[in-house]
Amino acid sequence: MPVKENYYIGEQSLTFPKDVYLISSASVVGKKEGEGPLGGAFDMICEDDKFGEETWEMAESALQKEALALALGKADVKPEDVRYLFAGDLLGQNIATSFGLMDYEIPLFGLYGACSTAGESLSLAAMCVGAGYAKIVAALTSSHFGSAEKQFRFPLEYANQRPVSATWTVTGSGAFILSGKKGKVRITGITTGKIIDMGIKDSMNMGAAMAPAAADLIAQNLEDFKRKPSDYDKIVTGDLGYVGQEILINLLQQKKIDISKVHEDCGILIYDKDKQGTGSGGSGCGCSAVTLSAHYLPLLEEGSLRRILFVPTGALLSTVSFNEGQNVPGIAHAVVLEHMEQEG
Amino acid sequence: MPVKENYYIGEQSLTFPKDVYLISSASVVGKKEGEGPLGGAFDMICEDDKFGEETWEMAESALQKEALALALGKADVKPEDVRYLFAGDLLGQNIATSFGLMDYEIPLFGLYGACSTAGESLSLAAMCVGAGYAKIVAALTSSHFGSAEKQFRFPLEYANQRPVSATWTVTGSGAFILSGKKGKVRITGITTGKIIDMGIKDSMNMGAAMAPAAADLIAQNLEDFKRKPSDYDKIVTGDLGYVGQEILINLLQQKKIDISKVHEDCGILIYDKDKQGTGSGGSGCGCSAVTLSAHYLPLLEEGSLRRILFVPTGALLSTVSFNEGQNVPGIAHAVVLEHMEQEG
Numbered sequence: 030m031p032v033k034e035n036y037y038i039g040e041q042s043l044t045f046p047k048d049v050y051l052i053s054s055a056s057v058v059g060k061k062e063g064e065g066p067l068g069g070a071f072d073m074i075c076e077d078d079k080f081g082e083e084t085w086e087m088a089e090s091a092l093q094k095e096a097l098a099l100a101l102g103k104a105d106v107k108p109e110d111v112r113y114l115f116a117g118d119l120l121g122q123n124i125a126t127s128f129g130l131m132d133y134e135i136p137l138f139g140l141y142g143a144c145s146t147a148g149e150s151l152s153l154a155a156m157c158v159g160a161g162y163a164k165i166v167a168a169l170t171s172s173h174f175g176s177a178e179k180q181f182r183f184p185l186e187y188a189n190q191r192p193v194s195a196t197w198t199v200t201g202s203g204a205f206i207l208s209g210k211k212g213k214v215r216i217t218g219i220t221t222g223k224i225i226d227m228g229i230k231d232s233m234n235m236g237a238a239m240a241p242a243a244a245d246l247i248a249q250n251l252e253d254f255k256r257k258p259s260d261y262d263k264i265v266t267g268d269l270g271y272v273g274q275e276i277l278i279n280l281l282q283q284k285k286i287d288i289s290k291v292h293e294d295c296g297i298l299i300y301d302k303d304k305q306g307t308g309s310g311g312s313g314c315g316c317s318a319v320t321l322s323a324h325y326l327p328l329l330e331e332g333s334l335r336r337i338l339f340v341p342t343g344a345l346l347s348t349v350s351f352n353e354g355q356n357v358p359g360i361a362h363a364v365v366l367e368h369m370e371q372e373g
Numbered sequence: 374m375p376v377k378e379n380y381y382i383g384e385q386s387l388t389f390p391k392d393v394y395l396i397s398s399a400s401v402v403g404k405k406e407g408e409g410p411l412g413g414a415f416d417m418i419c420e421d422d423k424f425g426e427e428t429w430e431m432a433e434s435a436l437q438k439e440a441l442a443l444a445l446g447k448a449d450v451k452p453e454d455v456r457y458l459f460a461g462d463l464l465g466q467n468i469a470t471s472f473g474l475m476d477y478e479i480p481l482f483g484l485y486g487a488c489s490t491a492g493e494s495l496s497l498a499a500m501c502v503g504a505g506y507a508k509i510v511a512a513l514t515s516s517h518f519g520s521a522e523k524q525f526r527f528p529l530e531y532a533n534q535r536p537v538s539a540t541w542t543v544t545g546s547g548a549f550i551l552s553g554k555k556g557k558v559r560i561t562g563i564t565t566g567k568i569i570d571m572g573i574k575d576s577m578n579m580g581a582a583m584a585p586a587a588a589d590l591i592a593q594n595l596e597d598f599k600r601k602p603s604d605y606d607k608i609v610t611g612d613l614g615y616v617g618q619e620i621l622i623n624l625l626q627q628k629k630i631d632i633s634k635v636h637e638d639c640g641i642l643i644y645d646k647d648k649q650g651t652g653s654g655g656s657g658c659g660c661s662a663v664t665l666s667a668h669y670l671p672l673l674e675e676g677s678l679r680r681i682l683f684v685p686t687g688a689l690l691s692t693v694s695f696n697e698g699q700n701v702p703g704i705a706h707a708v709v710l711e712h713m714e715q716e717g
Contacts, residue, residue: 035505035506035508036504036505037456037506037507046390046504084697086693086694087697112381113565117485119466121464121465121691121692122463122465122689123485123689124690124694124699127689128694128699128702130568131570131702134567136385136565136567137565137566137567137568137704138484138486138493138496139484139485139486139704140482140483140484140485141461141467141483141484141485143466149482152482153497156500156504160380160503161380161390162500162504164379221457221480221481221482223478223480223481224471224475224478226475345466345468347465347466348465349430349464349465350466350468350472353427353428353430353431355468355472358472360481
């Protein structure tokens with residue numbers, strides 16, 4: 030194969046000089062996620078949402094640590110063989126990541142893309158392996174209901190009421206091992222998002238804040254790769270929830286793009302809305318990560334799904350920016366995942 | 374030149390398939406930095422530390438926006454020709470970056486490495502250009518005394534006393550334009566850091582928290598590239614300050630590495646300790662960025678410096694992690710910058 034000069038495609042997409050495979054993954058979740066529709070698929074469900082730790086933040090760190098350990102174990106990879114970690118969480122100064130991954134002693138690129146970080150971390154990890162910068166890298170993200178509510182909304186003890194548009198932060202961490210070594214699922218491209226601000230002011234309606242970024246990115250991905258929605262078996266957003274899904278489908282319909290037949294949302298899949306009282310759906314940068322690991326990757330591995338577009342979305346706010354009257358802009362980062370035929 | 378299979382060197386370092394040049398940069402700072410020893414070298418000094426904005430956070434966003442505009446202007450590059458931004462700041466959920474860079478409408482990788490983010494952003498930007506993933510990218514970081522004190526320590530109105538080991542957060546943003554197009558300064562390699570925790574508990578002594586990470590990374594860089602300290606004209610840390618510098622030099626001496634003749638620290642250079650009352654020195658992820666842009670890059674461009682190792686360091690804490698009794702671990706990310714001879 031001749032060496033190409035450059036690997037960018039269209040306005041915002043990339044392919045890679047070398048093949049990039051997702052060789053293993055793991056998902057660790059809390060009790061509520063374990064009771065949801067995907068409960069049987071997660072690698073580990075912890076009955077104690079504090080994971081034996083003293084604080085919500087240390088519990089979230091424990092989630093990341095455990096998810097990476099499981100993913101490494103499945104791939105039969107030792108920590109010292111992982112050249113880089115690409116990781117992040119939702120907490121100020123990424124503390125769940127720092128304290129969760131410290132003991133691995135692996136060079137770390139700390140990332141922040143709000144709930145889109147699952148897409149951002151997979152994108153940068155794929156760029157790294159695809160360039161020949163590493164044989165094996167890991168990408169992981171986490172969120173925790175307790176630490177996120179404390180930081181972004183109200184302490185759990187306050188027991189505030191939630192509007193129906195509010196989402197429920199997933200307690201969970203998903204870890205992914207990427208390698209140039211042939212596996213059953215290949216990352217064949219990425220599309221990287223810009224910040225999109227549609228003037229949303231309601232921090233209890235993240236779906237509405239993130240849907241425009243998802244719509245923009247999905248349209249760009251289709252244009253860059255010259256595909257139509259049906260070229261994907263699924264187009265999977267991270268945590269738009271019911272409210273955001275409707276906005277996304279409508280926004281794309283205005284651009285004459287109909288994704289209604291192939292669209293799914295991890296935030297909708299992870300909870301049973303009626304039985305679990307989770308409002309518009311699940312959210313957090315653990316939501317899309319554990320759903321990709323537990324639900325979509327097995328379908329891609331067995332070939333029930335041939336190609337999906339995975340599009341985690343993030344709402345870019347802090348309590349400071351929100352209280353100072355700033356809007357809630359969104360961002361999305363997409364990864365194309367494909368089933369690979371195994372040679373006989 | 375034959376195409377190499379892989380580009381990693383030693384334990385933690387990389388070179389790139391394609392040449393990466395730092396073609397322009399810009400620095401924007403506040404009044405106090407403008408009054409310091411490097412005052413004459415910055416591109417823009419703003420008398421009003423709020424930059425005409427309502428809040429410290431919006432002021433920090435304005436810093437990033439302006440720094441990028443100036444760097445683009447110097448390189449004669451239009452925003453739409455920049456394929457990716459690699460950017461971050463110190464605030465929870467990276468809000469200075471999100472709100473500062475939104476209007477550029479450029480795909481964004483949001484990063485968090487505390488004050489090491491200047492090194493992290495240059496590293497990932499160089500990896501991107503070096504792989505042929507983009508013709509032109511930008512890396513930038515910022516910090517602001519007002520927003521950082523408010524977040525990490527006390528509101529300015531509280532007028533608390535500061536221990537001598539405390540550093541002074543630099544109000545400033547440095548922006549860098551990287552390209553494959555030949556320029557006067559080339560990025561020839563990077564070394565990526567692990568989290569190093571030496572059990573420091575004092576959030577008012579960041580230098581001590583970060584020095585072990587810097588020592589570890591500098592030793593690794595020398596080993597990976599088979600260099601001795603004198604192979605660098607300068608080894609430049611980000612914001613260790615006077616307290617951290619002494620620890621760094623001692624730690625490396627224990628490994629039989631003497632960097633005392635070539636070591637400099639941006640936090641020491643940026644203020645006049647005696648006249649400006651800035652304690653152990655400057656800090657923040659704007660500190661190393663503006664000092665690289667205003668002080669070191671001109672020396673590299675003219676050839677007074679031939680090769681430097683730029684090592685921004687970060688202290689990985691939040692007020693939450695600190696108040697919950699966690700240690701303050703450190704991380705460092707290094708970039709090798711070299712003067713390029715221009716062909717006659």
